[in-house]
Amino acid sequence: CPRFNFGIPTVDSVLLQVWLCLYHLMLSPACQQRYDWDDFKKNNALRARKFMTEVLMDQLPVLSDLARFLDQLSLSAPPQASKGALLISQVPELWESIMSGTDWKSARRDTRNNIANASKEDRMEEMKKLADVYGANNFEEFMGDPKCSKCGQPAEQRCSRCKLEWYCSRECQVASWKEHKTLCNTLHEASKIQAV
Numbered sequence: 001c002p003r004f005n006f007g008i009p010t011v012d013s014v015l016l017q018v019w020l021c022l023y024h025l026m027l028s029p030a031c032q033q034r035y036d037w038d039d040f041k042k043n044n045a046l047r048a049r050k051f052m053t054e055v056l057m058d059q060l061p062v063l064s065d066l067a068r069f070l071d072q073l074s075l076s077a078p079p080q081a082s083k084g085a086l087l088i089s090q091v092p093e094l095w096e097s098i099m100s101g102t103d104w105k106s107a108r109r110d111t112r113n114n115i116a117n118a119s120k121e122d123r124m125e126e127m128k129k130l131a132d133v134y135g136a137n138n139f140e141e142f143m144g145d146p147k148c149s150k151c152g153q154p155a156e157q158r159c160s161r162c163k164l165e166w167y168c169s170r171e172c173q174v175a176s177w178k179e180h181k182t183l184c185n186t187l188h189e190a191s192k193i194q195a196v
Helices: 014-029 027-032 039-051 053-058 064-074 094-100 103-116 119-134 136-142 170-195
Strands: 001-007 009-011
Touching: 014 027, 014 053, 014 064, 039 064, 053 064
Parallel strands: none
Antiparallel strands: 001 009
């Protein structure tokens, strides 16, 4: 489900990471040579196609290759793996041992207590770890050419404080400042805290 950032739909970074994993799993030459497709696996993979929206494709243009692969897969027989294929399937015994061997009520209670009793420093440390994992910089190599956040034209300039918003001209940056100011100040303060 897309969120809206200043009127522009965006996709959650966790969801983007899941799509990147699917992209690499399905299109990596090594995985394609070793993964043994059958009709069940093919049908499950094709279920992902309906979730590939325009917003997602705009946010992660490399997924057009995955969409093309899934379209080809829907029209043809699944590709055959070479000998010694990699077998990926759920092993019920392992699943059952994990699920039955864990006291989920006490795990939930302990987690809740850890969150409730965490100090401000502990929470900031946790947020820093999450920011490192889910930061926007992790996705820049997969994104297409940046677009101006005000007018949508190709952009070459970036906000010098937060490094998040792109602009095609100084005029667009000035016109967008009123909406961008709060987010920019918050991100700038967070980056100063993170640097400490």
